[in-house]
Amino acid sequence: MRIAILLIALIGIAGAIEVQREHQIALLLRADPDSIPANPSLMKFALGRGASGYRSHCAACHGDDGHGDAARGIPNLADGDWLYGSGEVSDIERVVDYGIRSANPKAWNLAIMPAYAKIHPSRTEPKIAPLKPGEIRDVIEFLLYLQKQHADPAAVARGAAVFSDTGGCYDCHGADAQGDGAIGAPNLTDRITLYGDGSAAALFDSIAHGRQGICPAWVGKISPAGVREIALYVYTLSQRPGAARPPSSAASSHTETSAARGARG
Amino acid sequence: MHDDSRSLPDHPASVRAPWRDIRQVSVARSIGLMGMGAVLGLGLAGYALFTARGTSTLAVPAEDVALVNQQPISRSDYLLQLQALYAVDLQHSTREEREKVLNDMIREELFVQRGKELDVASNDSEVRSAMVNAVELEIAADALTTQPTEAQLKAFYTAHQGNYASEGIMTVHDYVFPKSAAEQAADAVHGLKSGTPTADLLAHWGAKDSPSVGDEEFYFAAKLHLGDRLFDVARGLTDGASSMPIEMPDGIHVLYMVKNKPPVPYDFAAARDQVLNDYRNKAIAHLSAGDEAFLRKRANVLIAKDLQ
Numbered sequence: 167m168r169i170a171i172l173l174i175a176l177i178g179i180a181g182a183i184e185v186q187r188e189h190q191i192a193l194l195l196r197a198d199p200d201s202i203p204a205n206p207s208l209m210k211f212a213l214g215r216g217a218s219g220y221r222s223h224c225a226a227c228h229g230d231d232g233h234g235d236a237a238r239g240i241p242n243l244a245d246g247d248w249l250y251g252s253g254e255v256s257d258i259e260r261v262v263d264y265g266i267r268s269a270n271p272k273a274w275n276l277a278i279m280p281a282y283a284k285i286h287p288s289r290t291e292p293k294i295a296p297l298k299p300g301e302i303r304d305v306i307e308f309l310l311y312l313q314k315q316h317a318d319p320a321a322v323a324r325g326a327a328v329f330s331d332t333g334g335c336y337d338c339h340g341a342d343a344q345g346d347g348a349i350g351a352p353n354l355t356d357r358i359t360l361y362g363d364g365s366a367a368a369l370f371d372s373i374a375h376g377r378q379g380i381c382p383a384w385v386g387k388i389s390p391a392g393v394r395e396i397a398l399y400v401y402t403l404s405q406r407p408g409a410a411r412p413p414s415s416a417a418s419s420h421t422e423t424s425a426a427r428g429a430r431g
Numbered sequence: 432m433h434d435d436s437r438s439l440p441d442h443p444a445s446v447r448a449p450w451r452d453i454r455q456v457s458v459a460r461s462i463g464l465m466g467m468g469a470v471l472g473l474g475l476a477g478y479a480l481f482t483a484r485g486t487s488t489l490a491v492p493a494e495d496v497a498l499v500n501q502q503p504i505s506r507s508d509y510l511l512q513l514q515a516l517y518a519v520d521l522q523h524s525t526r527e528e529r530e531k532v533l534n535d536m537i538r539e540e541l542f543v544q545r546g547k548e549l550d551v552a553s554n555d556s557e558v559r560s561a562m563v564n565a566v567e568l569e570i571a572a573d574a575l576t577t578q579p580t581e582a583q584l585k586a587f588y589t590a591h592q593g594n595y596a597s598e599g600i601m602t603v604h605d606y607v608f609p610k611s612a613a614e615q616a617a618d619a620v621h622g623l624k625s626g627t628p629t630a631d632l633l634a635h636w637g638a639k640d641s642p643s644v645g646d647e648e649f650y651f652a653a654k655l656h657l658g659d660r661l662f663d664v665a666r667g668l669t670d671g672a673s674s675m676p677i678e679m680p681d682g683i684h685v686l687y688m689v690k691n692k693p694p695v696p697y698d699f700a701a702a703r704d705q706v707l708n709d710y711r712n713k714a715i716a717h718l719s720a721g722d723e724a725f726l727r728k729r730a731n732v733l734i735a736k737d738l739q
Contacts, residue, residue, distance in 0.1 A: 174471075198522040199510070200520050201522055263507050269715075298649070299649060371701075380575055383576070384576070390493075
């Protein structure tokens with residue numbers, strides 16, 4: 167009889183734990199995602215599970231520490247610099263849910279870096295024309311100038327013209343080349359690069375061959391609570407002490423840590 | 432039946448209710464345990480029944496904002512719509528904005544459900560096209576969630592190594608002579624050994640420097656400007672070399688190569704990004720073909736005799 171009572175007690179405790187877990191999940195899902203970081207109990211509940219979800223679904227590319235890999239164009243999630251959105255939990259959650267160029271209709275898929283060394287640089291924008299090698303080098307000089315690096319003034323002038331005219335670069339990156347988080351167009355003035363080390367050769371490669379990295383969509387494959395937990399975990403990666411903050415202007419880019427270079431989250 | 436009283440021991444420690452002694456048969460205990468089992472079973476069945484996917488329920492699940500005929504409107508879609516329509520998050524939205532978005536989404540869901548009832552896909556080509564596209568995207572999305580290993584990518588690179596090279600760059604001049612100036616063209620070939628000719632020399636030969644080339648350009652552009660035949664000759668020229676006279680319908684051409692930088696094969700590290708894209712595209716095509724084959728296999732397709 168004691169065994170039966172013990173069994174019932176265990177089932178009762180397990181039931182109570184499950185009810186409490188379901189309650190916490192409901193609270194987590196019903197909360198405004200951007201307000202959750204201010205709620206310690208929900209954060210405590212979500213982070214352990216989020217870390218586990220991150221390791222299962224994201225770490226294969228972004229690495230266990232979230233630092234990515236600039237050689238493979240895998241963004242650093244821990245540097246506080248965000249290509250899509252502004253790094254709020256809701257922005258991250260959207261990426262985890264729908265991905266980037268993931269073939270999901272709700273994915274971020276507006277911006278594709280054209281391959282200017284191809285006869286048809288962009289499949290979606292037929293008006294974009296190829297550039298000559300010299301024009302690409304001029305644009306790079308212009309970008310180096312924007313990043314306060316040494317550049318040839320004559321080439322900078324020619325590059326600026328290509329940037330804001332024939333190349334059509336301004337269309338995504340903005341007339342000030344500071345990018346647009348609404349479409350995932352990177353800031354070109356801050357020396358933080360997603361691909362490579364930011365050298366002229368790496369920039370040439372990106373402009374000549376284009377870029378269109380992919381992040382898969384996990385909606386339907388991970389539960390809504392699981393997605394939110396991962397988003398919260400990734401959010402905390404960028405909030406840790408030592409995570410480089412995005413520069414507010416081109417001038418401040420010189421103060422960035424080397425850890426932030428070569429990657430973009 | 433077993434007589435409980437006969438098995439009772441004499442010492443006081445053993446004096447307890449028969450249902451508590453596991454060594455004795457007890458009707459009360461049997462009924463009690465059966466009852467508890469039944470209650471537990473009912474509890475588990477009820478839990479499973481009311482929480483299983485697709486179960487009709489009166490409560491809106493936490494991950495959704497509404498159920499329309501039991502069809503959920505997800506909270507993430509709702510937040511996305513709120514952001515798209517008013518550029519605000521939930522925290523900063525007004526009650527009116529939230530209501531408007533929710534009502535719009537409920538309306539959309541109702542009309543989608545009505546569309547299914549009316550089977551609009553059977554006669555609306557746009558709906559059919561959208562559905563085909565959506566299924567194709569779904570297949571692609573499935574393929575994209577699988578991350579290939581480095582070994583798989585390297586094997587793919589090895590099998591398609593010819594596809595991965597830098598774009599060649601050349602700076603070439605194309606001197607065009609009249610058809611009657613074959614001798615001048617032959618002279619020019621020798622003259623070009625000392626470098627690009629001056630305008631005076633070109634005038635002396637009666638040749639024109641074709642304006643379509645002359646600048647540094649990628650191979651594809653040079654091919655476009657020169658045409659296939661001249662490009663094939665040009666790509667074989669080394670720096671400072673000139674071609675033999677080439678007869679073309681518009682005159683005699685002599686090519687002079689200032690600088691030729693042929694494509695350089697990429698190693699795996701340099702090509703990895705392109706390899707990954709190509710690998711994924713192939714995986715999508717493979718999965719798509721597999722899905723289509725499966726759909727055809729399970730479908731009952733009857734074809735008219737005259738088209739068989």
